[in-house]
Amino acid sequence: MRKIVAGLFISLDGVIEDPNEWTGPWFNPEIGQAVGAMIAEQDAMLLGRVTYADFAAYWPRQTGGMADTMNGTTKYVVSGTLESADWQNTTLIPAANAAAEIAALKRQPGKNIGMTGSATLASWLLREGLLDELHLLVFPVVLGSGKRLFAESSGSPEPAMPAEPAASRDELSLKLINSAAFETGVVELTYAKA
Numbered sequence: 001m002r003k004i005v006a007g008l009f010i011s012l013d014g015v016i017e018d019p020n021e022w023t024g025p026w027f028n029p030e031i032g033q034a035v036g037a038m039i040a041e042q043d044a045m046l047l048g049r050v051t052y053a054d055f056a057a058y059w060p061r062q063t064g065g066m067a068d069t070m071n072g073t074t075k076y077v078v079s080g081t082l083e084s085a086d087w088q089n090t091t092l093i094p095a096a097n098a099a100a101e102i103a104a105l106k107r108q109p110g111k112n113i114g115m116t117g118s119a120t121l122a123s124w125l126l127r128e129g130l131l132d133e134l135h136l137l138v139f140p141v142v143l144g145s146g147k148r149l150f151a152e153s154s155g156s157p158e159p160a161m162p163a164e165p166a167a168s169r170d171e172l173s174l175k176l177i178n179s180a181a182f183e184t185g186v187v188e189l190t191y192a193k194a
Contacts, residue, residue: 017147042114048121
């Protein structure tokens with residue numbers, strides 16, 4: 001069975017919003033290699049609506065290297081509001097059927113299904129038991145404000161959908177399966193379901 005593997009940049013205080021604005025001083029080739037290793041182990045990407053919109057606005061206009069990888073990779077976008085997903089090699093997964101369709105994707109042959117960004121979707125997948133690994137690249141900075149990875153759950157893969165009952169917000173235990181420290185002070189923590 002394929003694994004869903006999410007990779008996120010996160011501050012010490014849990015902020016994941018706009019990492020391009022605050023990761024620069026600590027991002028080096030060593031961290032680039034760690035990100036590249038994750039990408040090399042995947043043959044598909046799973047994205048939330050917001051990350052998809054950001055990526056689809058940028059990557060199709062780029063060529064070479066990472067752009068060719070991003071544009072050529074099979075992509076799945078989970079949304080309750082999008083009516084189409086026009087970026088090449090993209091399939092739309094309606095949020096209402098997301099759990100069943102993502103479980104079916106995991107049963108298909110292939111490499112990992114990778115996630116970059118899409119924190120709302122990653123958090124929801126963890127609670128649904130569908131996310132297999134969570135790679136956090138923790139940057140040594142406290143931002144004070146911004147969207148956090150584990151903000152109060154809406155109970156759905158997309159914020160605009162109605163919330164589930166409070167019982168779905170129970171504690172979720174993870175186990176640390178790997179860690180690495182980089183010379184810039186960034187730490188990579190890899191978690192799996194406990």
